[in-house]
Amino acid sequence: MADIIQLLPDHVANQIAAGEVVQRPASVVKELLENAIDAKAETIKLLVKDAGKTLVQVIDDGVGMSVTDARLSFERHATSKIRSAEDLFQLNTKGFRGEALASIAAIAHVELKTKQAQEEVGTAITIEGSEIVNQDVVVTPTGTSIAVKHLFFNIPARRNFLKSNTVETRHIIDEFQRVALAHPSISFVMYHNGSEVFNLPQSNYRQRIVNIFGTKTNEKLVPVNEDTDVLKISGFVGKPEYAKKSRGEQFFFVNNRFIKSAYLNHAITAAFDGLIKDGTHASYFLNLEVNPQTIDINIHPTKTEIKFDDEHTLYAILRASVKHSLGQFNIAPVLDFDRDANLDTPYDYSNKSASTPTIEVDRTFNPFDTEPRVEPSRTTSSSSSSPSSFSGRKPASTSSWESLYVGMESKGTKSQNDFSEIQFESVESTASLFDDSQISSKQSSYQLQNKYVLSAIKSGMLVVDQNRAHQRILYEDFLRYITGKDTVSQQLLFPLQIQLSKQEHDIVLSLKSDLEYAGFVFQNFENQMVEIIGLPINVPESEVSIILEQLISDVEHEVPDANFSAADLLAKSLSKSLAIKSGQSLTQTEQDHLVNSLFACKDPNVSPKNKPTFITMTVDELDKKFM
Template sequence: MADIIQLLPDHVANQIAAGEVVQRPASVVKELLENAIDAGADVIKLIVKDAGKTLIQVIDDGKGMSVTDARLSFERHATSKIRNADDLFKLNTKGFRGEALASIAAIAHVELKTKQDTDDVGTCIVIEGSEVTSQDVVVTPKGTSISVKNLFFNIPARRNFLKSNTVELRHIIDEFHRVALAHPSISFSLYNNGSETFNLPVSNYRQRIVNIFGNKTNEKLVPVEEDTEVLKISGFVGKPEFAKKTRGEQYFFVNNRFIKSAYLNHAILSAFEGLLKNGTHPSYFLNLEVNPQTIDINIHPTKTEIKFDDEHTLYAILRSAVKHSLGQFNIAPVLDFERDATLDTPYNLKGSRTEAPKIEVDSNFNPFQESKPPREQQNSSFKKAPSEHWESLYVGLESKSNGSASNFSELTFESEESTSSLFETKVTPDKANATYQFHNKYIISAIKSGMLIIDQSRAHQRILYEDFLKDITVKEGVSQQLLFPLQLHFSSQELEIVKQLQGDLEHTGFVFSNVTEESIEIKGVPVMVPESEISIILEQLISDVQNEVPDANFSATDLLAKSMAKSLAIKTGQSLQKDEQEHIVNKLFACKEPNVSPTNRVTFITVGVDELDKKFI
């Protein structure tokens, strides 16, 4: 039998490696930014067009590369970060794998310009699909500029799997945030389609967070500091009252490298126990410094997961540090057994001399003696009322009670409203279509063929969804004016999403009085929207736009209607009155698609009489 195993050509091997390294444009951004940081850059500029599908360019002022290094950097397993296997367990750099540039060059058009400070001229290399098309001498400033154009140009199937520009840009901004937060000593800037999105100067860690997420973030931060032999913690956590429905602002950095860890995240949630509302998540920006030899970074292709030698110790230290900070800054109550503030001496009495109280006792007082001599009564400070004529105390009571308008026979007593259970109620013929709420989750109604069971939350979502869709389409949303305008603060990219949806939001009933670079002011809301829910609705809407796909399959209008319906619908566990139950039933079956919710989940089921009869056989 002939041999069937053969070595793959380099360009095919590079495309396979690219499947691990480059999943989307954000993956290219991560690799190029990390290379710029390892090159010792002080200023890094990121330029993207069409969410990175057309162009991703990173310009830095690092030490640059020689002619030989520039050419070798595109070879597989070529890196300047490690020399032997032991270096993998004491890493302080980022791009140590040596496949990033080779993988990127296999699936895109790449142009590299680089120059060292000691050289007069630099090098320009152009590569298309792993093939070097040109290598020339070029005049360029110190550092490196690398442009990645037409990503996945030779793999159309991978390009078709990319999401919309909105979603892909969000992933790019997420990667930009992770790198920029880990290195506040480096200046970063981001340009999207020719406009400046971020300009982050060199600053301290707190100011870097504020520059990214807006000035309003400053008042939300609580500092966390802890230094032990095992772990050094620095950074900030958000105050509980500013917790969000989404997990957006949660960042762990281990030795200046962003990681994801469900275990350490649980330590933070445990520290916030009892301080958060249900369904909300705290924000945190924490830097963890550990010995590089106690962690293994090389366990995941994206290097966002790390294996620790002793996770339990890190968990306990992290939980205690966060809990201590929340107590230290009066965010959480603290037990102090050493001092009771109620026992402190008042300020106006401090330094004054205290005198022992005097106690006077009448030694001649006898409680069993009916009367005393006049002389003793004069000397005694205690006087006893004479017991004679005690009958006079009750004179007139009978006449008052007879003449009073009140009578015990006429008194009425308050009583609790009696409620009967579902099975004690006898359904009379005129109440054949009565509704009942079961476990504050389902609405049960009788029909001719049996019983109808409706999921109250999904049904209400369907009702609101069609109402909002109609208001947006017809542009006749009814608005109620707020007594005082409501000002909400968001980050710059969140405000961009709100601006994109502003027209559709106004058609539903929202009225915007002012939109700035850091906040929006709302003076009118739809009639059915309570003022307390406005910020929650907009946060949920922004999250849905960032995570879902509002492109050819879903319009922005449809997504807006779905998001608002999900936020405003009654929730499972909410008790409903009879008229509310009947209103939901009637409105549901007046909808065009009553069978499913906006997310295509069943809203009701029917149980026939035959099915019930079988249960009793």
């Protein structure tokens, strides 16, 4: 039998490796930024076109590469970070496997320009699909510039799996923020389609967070610092009142490398237990420093997951540190048995001297005296039998107790014992399970567990999910307003100002026209501030920030492909935010109106998320339950 096992060609092996390393344009951004950081760059520029599908270019002012290094950098498993297998457990750098550039070059057109400081000229290399097309000497600044063009040009099936430009841009911004947060001492600049998205100067960690997420973030941060033999923690957590429904602002960095860890995330959640509402998530930006020998960062191709030697200890230290910081800065309630707040001296009295109180005693007071006593006057002569006149509080009246009931006699000639008109308080009666007289004949629907609305139909019973049904009703209403452009707004007495981060501001700005058709009226859109002076009729003012937060989250993470319009997304997001929630009690009129409005919709069967809004149970199906 002929041999059937054979070695794969290098270009095929590179494409297989690219499937692990390069999942989307954001993966290229991550690898190139980390290489620039390892090159000791102080300024890094990222240029992106068409969400990275056309161009991803990273320019740095690092140490650069020699001619030989530039050529070797595109070979498989060529790296300057490790020399032996033991070095994998003592890593302090980013890229160490040596497959990133080789994998990228296998599925894209790559142009490299690099020069070292001591050299007069640099090297330019052009690669297309793992094949070196050109290598020349070129005049270029010190550092390295790598341009990745036409990603997945030779694998059209992989290119078809890419999402819309909005989604891919969101992933690129996420990767950029993670790298920029981990290295505040490096200046980062990002451009997308020629416009500047971020310009982050060298700063400290707090300033870097504020520069990325907006100036309002500064007042939300609570510092966390803990130094132990096992773990060193530094960074910030968000105040409980600023917890969000999305998980956008949650960052763990282990030795300046962004990681994802559900286990450590649970430690933060446990520290905030009882301080935030259910369904919301606290923000955190935490740097963890551990011994490199106690972690393994080679268990995942993207190196975003890390295996720890002793996770339980890290969990306990992290949870205790966060709780300590929340208590230290009076964010969480603290039990202190050594201090009484009632004894604190007010600021107005801090410099005043205490006055000595005067005590006056009525020496004529006799607790056994039943006769009414005359209060001695202030003008009594000195010959009075009392040693001293009493000028204190007037004693209570010793009138007879019958005076309390003067005027209580009933008017007219009725006797006090006439109870003919006495009315007793009504006691709420609970109807018997089989008492049909308690059931109103006019009631056409019933609410079950404040979640479902039950209604009788000819064939049996209708069960409506009140939340999904209301979402469908609102969705079609908003879609009709936005597309018809005939909505009515309610004007606010005072403008409503909402501070957003840079990317959140850009998202809302891109949806401005659709939001205006839905009923929002904007007055100002400058300096990452949104000023609203008008709202749709059925949108309460207190819900505006929640609605915008939900809308931004939907655009960032849940937006479908480009064949869906922004109006459709906006209608879905608004209906989800404003719909009746499960657990809300409805009156009989509201139940009937909900059912009638649902079946007046064009498509009452499903919610905007294509989930069923109601089910029916026929009499035959109910009969079978009792067989």
